[in-house]
Amino acid sequence: MSVESTIREVMTRDYVGVSESDDVLDAGQLLRDEGVDGAVVLRGNEPVGMLEVDGVLDHVLEDGDVETVGDAMVSEVERVGAEQPISTAADRLVSSDESVLVVTDERDDVIGVVTEADLVRAVALGRDPDDQRTENIEPARTGQNPDTDERYSNQGICERCGALTSDLASFNGQLLCSDCRDI
Incomplete structure (x- = not known):
């Protein structure tokens, strides 16, 4: 997968949705x-905001009162089209304080979310070894050229805990290590 792939190819189809009236805690x-950075705040099927972990923590620490999601959510929903290139999502995430973007189809219906982790995983796992932009990047922990170092070629990152492992398997639409599959 490359940065020219579409957002549809890297997005997470199963996302967490909450209501404005839900208790913020x-x-x-x-x-x-769920091990996610944020939830889409829905009014029916319409996204009306985003609730992120930082927003919950900020709300509790600043206000002290535990109230509703509507009090802690960001009411602006950053959206990207599913057929746009990954670079569009990366630009939007870098230029905003959000860590989750809502992905919509051609009818503007919500079909998933894309996170910073989705983009990093897509670019890192899909890096073309012949790509000239990667020549000066030193591989982590090896100190050798990735073309000659086979020790790490079969490893990936668990989508739940972030562990680097060679024992990944697809479980409920995520690539998980053996520890996370057992939970």
Whole structure:
């Protein structure tokens, strides 16, 4: 996969959705349990905001009062089209404070989300070894050329815990290590 791939190819189709009237601590616990950075705040099927882990923490620390998701959410929903290139999502994430973008189809219906981790994973796993832009990048922990170092060629990153492992398997649409599959 390359930066010229579309957002549809890297997005997460299963996303966490919450309501404006949900308790902010319950929503924060849901984010933690699901291992995600943010949730789409929905009014029916329409996204009306984003709730991110940082927003929950900021709300609790600043206000002290535990209230609703509507009080802690960001009411601007950053959207990207599913057929746009990955570089568009990367530019949007870098230029905003958001870590999650809502992905929409041609009818503007929500079909998933794309996160910073999705983009990093897509670019890192899809890097073309013949690509001239990667010549000066030193591989982590090896100190050798990635073309000659076979020790790490079969490893990937667990989508739940972030561990580097060679024991990844697809489970509920995610690539998970053996520890995360057992949970």
